[in-house]
Amino acid sequence: MGTTQLEAVQEPKYWHLKTVLIDALDSEFEVGEILPNERDLAARFGVARATLRQALEQLELEGRLQRRRGVGTTVAPPRMGVAVGPSANVWPGAGRDAWHTIGCVEAVAPAPIAAVLGTAADEAVHTIHRERVMQGQPVATELLYVPAASVPGLSPMLTPASHAPAVLRELHTLELDGEDRAVELGSARAEDAKHLDRLPGAPVLVVTSRYFAGGRVAAASVATYRADTCRLTFGDSGTVEVTHHQAEGRRAS
Amino acid sequence: MGTTQLEAVQEPKYWHLKTVLIDALDSEFEVGEILPNERDLAARFGVARATLRQALEQLELEGRLQRRRGVGTTVAPPRMGVAVGPSANVWPGAGRDAWHTIGCVEAVAPAPIAAVLGTAADEAVHTIHRERVMQGQPVATELLYVPAASVPGLSPMLTPASHAPAVLRELHTLELDGEDRAVELGSARAEDAKHLDRLPGAPVLVVTSRYFAGGRVAAASVATYRADTCRLTFGDSGTVEVTHHQAEGRRAS
DNA sequence: GAGTGGTCTAGACCACCTC
DNA sequence: AGGTGGTCTAGACCACTCG
Numbered sequence: 001m002g003t004t005q006l007e008a009v010q011e012p013k014y015w016h017l018k019t020v021l022i023d024a025l026d027s028e029f030e031v032g033e034i035l036p037n038e039r040d041l042a043a044r045f046g047v048a049r050a051t052l053r054q055a056l057e058q059l060e061l062e063g064r065l066q067r068r069r070g071v072g073t074t075v076a077p078p079r080m081g082v083a084v085g086p087s088a089n090v091w092p093g094a095g096r097d098a099w100h101t102i103g104c105v106e107a108v109a110p111a112p113i114a115a116v117l118g119t120a121a122d123e124a125v126h127t128i129h130r131e132r133v134m135q136g137q138p139v140a141t142e143l144l145y146v147p148a149a150s151v152p153g154l155s156p157m158l159t160p161a162s163h164a165p166a167v168l169r170e171l172h173t174l175e176l177d178g179e180d181r182a183v184e185l186g187s188a189r190a191e192d193a194k195h196l197d198r199l200p201g202a203p204v205l206v207v208t209s210r211y212f213a214g215g216r217v218a219a220a221s222v223a224t225y226r227a228d229t230c231r232l233t234f235g236d237s238g239t240v241e242v243t244h245h246q247a248e249g250r251r252a253s
Numbered sequence: 254m255g256t257t258q259l260e261a262v263q264e265p266k267y268w269h270l271k272t273v274l275i276d277a278l279d280s281e282f283e284v285g286e287i288l289p290n291e292r293d294l295a296a297r298f299g300v301a302r303a304t305l306r307q308a309l310e311q312l313e314l315e316g317r318l319q320r321r322r323g324v325g326t327t328v329a330p331p332r333m334g335v336a337v338g339p340s341a342n343v344w345p346g347a348g349r350d351a352w353h354t355i356g357c358v359e360a361v362a363p364a365p366i367a368a369v370l371g372t373a374a375d376e377a378v379h380t381i382h383r384e385r386v387m388q389g390q391p392v393a394t395e396l397l398y399v400p401a402a403s404v405p406g407l408s409p410m411l412t413p414a415s416h417a418p419a420v421l422r423e424l425h426t427l428e429l430d431g432e433d434r435a436v437e438l439g440s441a442r443a444e445d446a447k448h449l450d451r452l453p454g455a456p457v458l459v460v461t462s463r464y465f466a467g468g469r470v471a472a473a474s475v476a477t478y479r480a481d482t483c484r485l486t487f488g489d490s491g492t493v494e495v496t497h498h499q500a501e502g503r504r505a506s
Numbered sequence: 507g508a509g510t511g512g513t514c515t516a517g518a519c520c521a522c523c524t525c
Numbered sequence: 526a527g528g529t530g531g532t533c534t535a536g537a538c539c540a541c542t543c544g
Contacts, residue, residue: 010520011443012532015453037510048534053511058440058454069511070542079437085487183436184332184484185456187311190264199512200268201311203438203456231437234338234487263539265513290529301515306530322530323523452531 013047014054020045021055025064025075035065035073061203063228069199079231080134084207084223085181091211092130092144092221093168099130099142104164106148113145116210116220124148126167131195132223139230141195142223146171150218174218180210183232192224203227266300270308273298278317278328288318288326314456316481322452332484333387337460337476338434344464345383345397345474346421352383352395357417359401366398369463369473377401379420384448385476392483394448395476399424403471427471433463436485445477456480 035041042052056073059065066076083098093099109117109125117125125145132140148154151170158166186206193200204224211219225232288294295305309326312318319329336351346352362370362378370378378398385393401407404423411419439459446453457477464472478485 011453014532039510048536050535051533054532056511061438061456062440063437067511068542069540070509072510081435178488180486180488182334182484182486183458184316185314185438185458185480187315200264203314205436205438227438231435233433233435235431235433267513292529301517303516304514307513309530320530321523322521323528325529 014051014058017045017047017052017055018058021059022064025059029075031075031077033075035075037072060228066228076228079229080139081233082132082134082139082225082230084232085179085209085234089176089179091168091172091174091176092209092219093128094172098134099132101164102129102131104128104160104167106163109145109147113220113222116208117145117147117217119147119149126151126163128164128167137229138196138226140223140225141192142221144219144221146219150174150213150216171219174213176218177212177214179212181234182208184208185227186224188224196224196226198226198228205230205232207232267304267307267311270298270300270305271311274308274312275317278312282328284328284330286328288328290325313481319481329482332482333392334486335385335387335392335478335483337485338432338462338487342429342432344421344425344427344429345462345472346381347425351387352385354417355382355384357381357413357420359416362398362400366473366475369461370398370400370470372400372402379404379416381417381420390482391449391479393476393478394445395474397472397474399472403427403466403469424472427466429471430465430467432465434487435461437461438480439477441477449477449479451479451481458483458485460485 029035036044038049038052038056042049045052056065056067060067060076063079064076065073067073090097093101104126106124106126108114108122109119109127111121113125114121114123119125125147128144128146130142130144131138132142146167151167153173154166154170184206186204188196188198188200188202188204190200192204193202196202196204205227207221207223207225209221209223210217211221282288289297291302291305291309295302298305309318309320313320313329316332317329318326320326343350346354357379359377359379361367361375362372362380364374366378367374367376372378378400381397381399383395383397384391385395399420404420406426407419407423437459439457441449441451441453441455441457443453445457446455449455449457458480460474460476460478462474462476463470464474
């Protein structure tokens with residue numbers, strides 16, 4: 001008896017805060033503009049800083065904010081459409097493909113990669129480290145694995161500088177039968193985070209690709225994209241030109 | 254003078270905790286097994302509960318743990334490979350396509366959807382709500398938008414039960430020229446969260462699809478996949494059979 | 507050195523599930 | 526009723542950037 005509880009659900013403070021902030025972002029702020037600092041914002045909304053941060057965290061996850069230690073919190077631009085997996089199947093590194101090589105080593109593949117490649121765990125693979133930059137900022141790092149068995153014609157003596165181009169050139173002589181991709185959510189390892197200019201643990205989209213030739217997996221890659229700034233596009237058409245972000249009011253009924 | 258600072262970087266406690274927990278998960282726990290509760294775990298590691306939770310949060314994001322309020326934290330099975338965008342272009346709802354319809358209404362499209370469809374903001378669209386279940390648990394919800402102009406032959410009088418099938422049947426009479434997809438990270442809206450058996454704000458992979466026919470966007474959909482349990486697969490081959498999770502030791506040099 | 511976001515603590519209460 | 530994870534507080538200190 002007693003307390004009439006017409007307010008069935010009380011949504012969490014940080015959730016409500018998020019909607020308030022989104023409204024403010026859409027109406028009162030420009031892209032790139034810097035927000036008041038967290039302590040001030042928390043005081044203004046009458047909540048603890050940790051609560052405010054929970055809201056900011058989600059907004060950053062959704063690509064609406066960008067936070068930088070020592071600098072501040074800024075309004076993020078709409079996510080970039082990043083083409084992944086063009087309709088025309090092509091080998092990595094062929095043509096102009098938006099990646100540039102950072103380094104290359106020959107080593108044994110880690111167990112999960114060996115499983116993808118279908119090679120023995122102790123087999124040698126060339127590992128090419130590449131990076132992808134769009135609009136002046138790094139959006140992805142990639143490790144491309146090419147089993148030594150896939151490029152038998154490779155000349156044995158290679159300088160570090162000529163290693164990656166030689167492997168790619170050799171790879172391109174094969175006929176590509178098809179490719180395969182998988183996308184999943186992950187968190188940036190320390191090394192990836194540094195390349196992507198984020199903190200370790202930042203949310204990333206991990207794209208695993210397999211390249212088939214001669215009935216085998218001739219190469220495989222694991223690419224790590226910044227989840228906050230990227231929208232991965234697939235398929236026939238070019239970059240999709242939607243306004244931005246996840247549809248908000250896609251309610252209909 | 255001065256504190257010799259050989260330990261250049263001190264990694265955060267929660268980060269170190271994460272690696273310790275991963276090791277424990279791999280060696281001492283079975284899939285589905287329930288972990289000690291957060292208060293006990295925090296005490297065992299000598300950290301505050303909030304710090305422990307920061308580690309658990311990332312592990313859940315990476316699909317290694319599953320937490321349920323009132324129940325506990327369990328070890329998650331490897332992510333499911335969920336096929337998205339088969340090589341053969343087909344209309345949604347054609348053949349057996351793993352989705353089942355929940356409801357259907359005719360209404361005006363929200364602004365971002367109208368932009369994708371290239372229709373006027375006040376144009377009527379049929380909105381079909383569908384759900385995808387795999388291995389007994391819901392993995393995605395979808396809103397499929399079909400402009401009324403795309404299905405001119407639709408009979409005007411429809412019962413709610415026959416509405417969705419009629420729209421799909423009419424849609425399938427068109428010739429599909431191609432399709433388009435984009436994947437980005439989002440957080441679950443309250444309604445989606447309920448369907449996906451998650452809390453609001455849970456991380457999701459948002460897949461936006463466009464279906465082309467007659468030189469126009471004849472239909473579009475926004476599908477929301479659970480990011481913790483799903484690995485989205487694209488391309489020619491079927492489900493990729495990797496061991497699981499993001500490659501851990503893909504370090505080579 | 508001043509200001510920012512990032513980490514961490516030690517509590518408290520709430521919503522939910524199960525017994 | 527008792528136990529679980531989810532939310533929230535009010536502090537503290539640290540790492541980083543910049544003028």
